[in-house]
Amino acid sequence: GSGFDELPNTTVYLEDRKEKVMHNLTQMPEYTFTAYKGDHNERFMLHFRLETPSGMPKATSHYLRMYPNPASEQLYVETNMEGPVKVAITDMKGRIVLEQTFEKRETIDISLLASAVYQVHLSGQNGKVVERLVKD
Secondary structure, X not given: OOOOOOOOOEEEEEEEOOOOEEEEOOOOOOOOOOOOOOOOOOOEEEEEEEEOOOOOEOOOXXXXXXXXXXXXXXXXXXXXXXXXXXXXXXXXXXXXXXEEEEOOEEEEEOOOOOOEXXXXXXXXXXXXXXXXXXXX
């Protein structure tokens, strides 16, 4: 199992305060990061969100599922956000290098992006999600 089996109806999020990322550990138990000597010693925080018995979260939680990661040619993205969703891929300086709109799921051509670490920002009418992407 994922190691979170002892917490029924609870979603566990890892907050990376340095990268300003909220990562759903329940759905994706692996989180890759680079640490440097002298990094923020309170960089990570765990959040436990109790879901209602119906399976519907008390506050709507949005997800961004993307794979493969690392990726080289194509990136598959999927979300549970309603309506048109904007995806923006930014470099680590915050500059937008790729942007498009989709609904529910999309395959994005990232073959022209340089090999680097990026952030994938999803924004819809009712929320935002950010995940890290490693481009081979």
